[in-house]
Amino acid sequence: FKLSDYDVIIIGAGPAGATAAAMLAQAGKSVIVLERQHFPRFSIGESLLPQCMIYxxxxxxxxxxxxxxxxxxxQLKNGAVFHHKGEHVFFDFEKKSSLGPGTTYQVKRELFDSLLANGAADYGAEIHHGYTVKAVDFSDPDFVAVEAEHDSDGSTHLIRGSYLLDASGFGRVLPRLLKLEYPSDFPVRQAAFCHVKTDLSGGAFDRNKILITVHPTKPEIWFWLIPFADGTASIGVVGGVEYFAHNRDAKDALWQRINExxxxxxxxxxxxxxxPEQMITGYSANVRTLYGDRFALLGNAGEFLDPVFSSGVTIALKSSSLAVxxxxxxxxxxxxxxxxxxxxxxxKGISTFHSFVKGWYDTRFQKVIFYKQQQTEVKAMICSILAGYAWDxxxxxxxESKRRLNVLAELCSS
Ligand code: FAD
Known part of the structure; x- marks a missing residue:
């Protein structure tokens, strides 16, 4: 590609990078996306929230x-089911208190991410695969320079732009290069997961909802079951690293827990x-700042909380919607x-999710979810957050997520 100047350089063509590229291209800006992988490629993060349909x-x-x-x-998704020891609680996203869509999809990310990236390219964004960003240089006041290495021959390319958006997800390019990393206040947790072929006919199951199951004896451990429309599903387990210390590998970690x-x-x-089963450890991350002179961090390149409420892609898309x-x-x-x-x-929205994630693992929020006499109005407000309306x-x-959750949890415990 040309070594010339772009209005905006984006690192990474995941959901954050692709949506930002699509918006910038439609605004008439020249935009280049440097993506280290070749699409379609697998990524975790398959259950979307209705709020992200707006973005x-x-x-x-x-x-x-x-x-x-x-x-x-x-797979059409219209809610979430929480299960613990035979108890099922249904959240129907159409019954949320916030305005906006009440349905979304559960997606295979290799297909979803390719679709978004192709859409951005159709609007005129240049998307280049196989380019890993290795270095950035802000020393010239007139442009930002980015150095990328191509995987075919190790050749180095210099790209110049007026503005740089880091949407590199767990690659966390600018946080590493500019020393912006800041520790997450969540403990180190681990996820083991795989895809299965199943028609899910084994038990009563609403395939339009994500199923979140709390481990019968260890409430800090939970499972996801995300069906796709093609007769396959994603299944995973999440818990503190200590719970997996004796497991030999991802397969052992996942199926030992599921067998319980x-x-x-x-x-x-x-x-x-x-x-095949795969394991990810220590994914929660934060940064000292989300922006600086001629750059901003989008999606997971900024903060990532936890998978429990499927908020990752929604936060990634919200970041593009605000930044562009x-x-x-x-x-x-x-x-x-x-x-x-x-x-x-x-x-604002990240901190809403943060309060509820924290409350999930210390079980305050689990008490709220499984409380039998929940008022319809309160359930609608909680449902809004579960549907991704964390900025409403x-x-x-x-x-007042922290205070309200505390009060509600106390009420539900008494
Ligand atoms: P990504 O999707 O990670 O995209 C970043 C892109 O940047 C990648 O394609 C990568 O190849 C590229 N890149 C990285 N480094 C470089 C480099 N140096 N040069 C060039 N390109 C680079 N979210 C949900 O919404 N729903 C879920 O159900 C869900 N489940 C999850 C389960 C687990 C176990 C985990 C860990 C996360 C889950 N998430 C979920 C979160 C979700 O995966 C992320 O929040 C989401 O993918 C973030 O999108 P992004 O665009 O910021 O980054």
Missing amino acids: LEEAGLLNAVNTEALALGF ETHLLEVLGDYRVIR PLVLRELNGEFVDWEKDYSVALR TDNPYVR
Whole structure:
């Protein structure tokens, strides 16, 4: 590709990078995305939240997602079911208190991410695969320089742009290069997962909902079951590293835990593993700052909390939705208050999820979920957060998530 200047360089073509690229290209900006992998490629993070449909629409990519959903085996998702020791609690996202879509999809990420990246390319973004960003240089006041290595021959390429967006996810390129890493306040947890072929006919199961199962004796351990529309499903277990210390490998870690949870085995029915077990450890991450002189961090390149409420892609898309209009203003020579309009605005929703993730693992939020006499109005507000509407400050559980959750948990425990 040309060694010339771009308005914006984006590192990574995951959901954050692709949606930002689509928006910038539609705004008439020259944008290049450097992606180290060749698509389609597997990624974890398969259950979306209804809130993210709004951001896909803003990026001009929702039509493509809806049109291709059937062909690509995306499973309609309209809620979540929580299960613990025979107790089932259903959340129907249409019954949330916030305005906005109440359904979304569970997606195979290799197909979903390719669809978004192709959509961005159709709008005119240049997407280059096999390019790993190795270094950045902000020393010239006129441009940002990025050095990328191509995987075919190890050749090095220098790309210049006016602005740099890091959407490298767990690659965390700028946090590492600019020393922005900041420890997450969550303990180190681990996830083991795989894909199975199963028609899920083994037990009563609503395939339009994600199934979250709490381990029968260790409430800090939980399982996900995410069905796809093509007769396959994703299954995984999450817990503190200490619970997996004696496991030999990912396969052992996953199936030993699942064997302790008879209901899940029943739901799985006859299954066959079609994507081998895999393990990820220590994925929670944070940064000192989400922006700086001529750069901003999107999605997981900034903060990642935890998989439990499937908030990752939604936060990634929200970050693009907030950052792109600011980049456009900055390219236009206008003053931009990145602290207020990006960092504080994005972190509002992240901190909502943070309160509920914390409450999940110390079991305060589990008590709320499994409380039998939950008021309909309160359940609708909780449902909104589970549907991803974590920035809706009309919801008191968003406005004052920490305090409200504490009060509610006490009520549900008494
Ligand atoms: P990514 O999707 O990670 O994309 C980053 C891209 O950058 C990649 O394609 C990568 O190849 C590229 N890249 C990295 N380094 C470089 C480099 N140096 N140069 C060039 N390119 C580079 N989220 C959900 O919404 N729902 C879920 O159900 C869910 N489940 C999860 C389960 C687990 C166990 C974990 C750990 C996470 C889960 N997540 C889930 C989170 C989800 O995976 C992420 O939040 C989401 O993928 C973030 O999107 P992103 O665009 O920021 O980054």
